[in-house]
Each structure stands twice: as structure tokens, then as C-alpha cells.
Amino acid sequence: MSIGRRLKEERERLGFTQPAFAGLAETTKKSQIDYEKDATQPKAGYLAAIAEAGADVQYIVTGVHTNRALSGDEQELLALFRAATAEVQATIMAGLKGGVCLSSGAGRQNQRGDDDQRSA
Template identity: 50%
Template sequence: MNVDIGERLKEERGRLEMNQTQFAAIAGVGKTTQINYESGNRLPDAGYLAALAKIGLDVQYVVTGVRSSVALTPDERELVERFRAAPLSVKSAAIGALSAGANPPTSSKFSIDFGQATIGQNNTVSGGKHKFSVTTPSKKK
């Protein structure tokens, strides 16, 4: 049981992109104590967990193994706080900016009903229902 908690604690530390020394300092313990928690030799106390919850530790997950739907990383928490405080016009702009930055699907299929359309140069399609498959270039990483 302690080992499971220790493994999940280590996993959360990794998710929050911190090393053992950083994590221990935030929680107010030494690195050796952090190592003991992660190895399952000791169980963390409530004060330790509360301190780390302030930086986004999913305490529910560490203790029970069930992810909390509200666990946020520090940058996500800041984004939510700023979003909630923003006027509606800023919220709309933020949603638009985030939507525009999302990766579009690389392929879309659709059908349309039209009289006549020109696709490209000198390519005319007339009447009826036509199915199209559009492929967009993938973003290179």
C-alpha cells in the first residue's frame, strides 16, 4: 500500500516537472524524507500533501489512485484564474486564440448539394450531391 502511494507521488512529481529536492523544499521536508515517501518506507502527512496541493499535486490520486478531475498544473491554474477574472470580450478572444492554435484534423470528408462550383482552375463540377475528401498538410514538429 505504501509503495503504491510512493509510486503515485513520484508520478505526480514528474507530471509537475520537479526533482526530489524541489518537491521536498516546497513541502517543507528534506530530500531523504522525500525519497522515503516515494520508496514507500514512510507515508506523507496531511501538511506535506496540503503544501504540494498548492502547486497542483493531485492529492486524491496520490492517496486513492483515482484521478481528480480538478487537478491542475500551475500554468493551468493561472490560466483558469485569469480567465474567470476576465471580461467577456477577453474570454471570447482567448477561446478564439486557443481554438485557432488547435491542430486541425488532417483529413475531412463532407458532402454538399450545389448547382455548380469551380474547384481550382478550369475544374467545374455541376449539379447534384458530391462527396469530397480534403487532406490538409500535417504540421511538422
């Protein structure tokens, strides 16, 4: 997918018309159309302005979404994970891969429930 197509996708995701999106960056509707048709490439000032409105500029340019696409809980989880020690990260990964619930003994409770079902 091209930069222009991703730009249009982001504009539509944010609910802007072409003139309104162009206005965010103090450019014209024609420039916006040209960007979306890949006739010209947007400049850094334009990209900075639309980023302020919530556009995922990394996605527009590279096709890879930034963390903004994550929910608040996902962003917090990622920040906490990155700040954790390697040992804590390994425990978290093991828990997620194994489906183990590590809070309040719930994992043990679930395990007992599974054992009870197998013996029934």
C-alpha cells in the same frame, strides 16, 4: 500502484526534482525519497503543501484522479451539467450518446446530409 509510486508520478508530471518538491513542503530530500519508496507515508501538512503546487493529492492517496485532471472546458461542462435540471441532464446525455448536435440546427443539417448520402 502504491502511494509512493503515484507521488513520484505526480512530482515528475509537475516537473520537480526530489529536493525541489521536498522544499515545497519544507521537508528534506531524504523524506521525499522515503515517501516515494513507501518507507514512510506523507503527513497531511506535506500533502496540503504539494497540492498548492498542483499535485493531485486525491490521486496520490486513492489512485483516483480529481477534476484537476480535466481540461478547463471539461471542468466547465461538468459544473454546468451538475447545476442543470434533471430534464436538461437527460437531454444532454441523450445527445452525447446519440451523437446529436443540438446547437443552431446543425443536428438537422447533419441528418439531412446523412439522408442525402443514403439516397445517392
